Amino acid sequence: MKLSLFVPCLVNHLFPHIAIDTLQVLEKLGHQVSYPRGQTCCGQMMTNSGCIEIAEPAVAALCEALLREPCDAIVAPAASCVFAAKENIERMNLPGEAKALVDKFYELTEFLHDVAPIQRELKPIRRVVSMQMSCHGLRMLGLGTSSELALPPGGNKLHAILSRIPELTITQPARDECCGFGGTFAVDESDISGKMARDKIEQHVATGADAIVGYDPSCMMSLGGVVSRNHVQLEVLHLCALLNQAL
Numbered sequence: 421m422k423l424s425l426f427v428p429c430l431v432n433h434l435f436p437h438i439a440i441d442t443l444q445v446l447e448k449l450g451h452q453v454s455y456p457r458g459q460t461c462c463g464q465m466m467t468n469s470g471c472i473e474i475a476e477p478a479v480a481a482l483c484e485a486l487l488r489e490p491c492d493a494i495v496a497p498a499a500s501c502v503f504a505a506k507e508n509i510e511r512m513n514l515p516g517e518a519k520a521l522v523d524k525f526y527e528l529t530e531f532l533h534d535v536a537p538i539q540r541e542l543k544p545i546r547r548v549v550s551m552q553m554s555c556h557g558l559r560m561l562g563l564g565t566s567s568e569l570a571l572p573p574g575g576n577k578l579h580a581i582l583s584r585i586p587e588l589t590i591t592q593p594a595r596d597e598c599c600g601f602g603g604t605f606a607v608d609e610s611d612i613s614g615k616m617a618r619d620k621i622e623q624h625v626a627t628g629a630d631a632i633v634g635y636d637p638s639c640m641m642s643l644g645g646v647v648s649r650n651h652v653q654l655e656v657l658h659l660c661a662l663l664n665q666a667l
Contacts, residue, residue: 421536423453424491428501429461435637441660442497442528448667458485464504468603479508483518494524495531497660499557499636502527529563529635529659533577542666544586550627551578551592552634558596567595578635585666593623601642617646624654631655633662
């Protein structure tokens with residue numbers, strides 16, 4: 421497939437290796453990937469604070485950049501940014517061609533599960549990993565079924581992809597509670613945010629895993645900060661890092 425890679429701000433500035441791993445994974449799987457120049461923010465940080473008017477020029481610029489390079493799908497390694505981009509494009513005063521981009525946006529896990537499943541055999545990785553089912557991906561993109569809902573368990577797309585890797589043991593905390601980041605919540609309510617992140621790390625440690633694996637860099641930043649400051653023996657990884665190693 422012909423794909424456009426959307427690299428959100430957080431990835432671009434703090435986790436560029438996630439963008440590189442994502443590009444290499446998609447190319448190893450046979451996709452033609454381009455990086456449209458002039459990409460900007462999805463607007464999430466502004467809209468989190470109620471500043472929709474300030475976010476609109478950034479979202480419009482993002483759409484203009486993506487429209488310059490026609491593609492079959494737009495893939496990004498960040499669930500919250502994918503959802504924010506789609507939501508902002510839908511509710512803002514943008515032209516029709518920009519609105520048409522909404523149905524092309526996919527988070528990486530979603531893309532590899534729903535659109536272009538991995539067909540080749542993967543190399544074994546002998547590790548125990550604990551899944552970080554971040555809020556936006558879980559509740560807004562349907563990457564799994566929330567533990568607090570009184571519904572039959574649904575398919576977990578992250579688990580389905582990780583289970584393709586031989587010798588990988590997959591665990592997860594009993595409840596999918598928030599890591600505490602929540603965009604500007606982590607700034608406005610830093611004490612509460614920090615306590616939530618520490619609680620979440622305790623839950624991951626209790627699984628016996630040696631690494632946390634997720635699909636949202638913002639959550640990885642929140643949890644990775646606790647791991648680093650408290651010298652917790654856990655590695656925090658994005659899904660793309662494991663897949664790139666296994667391909």
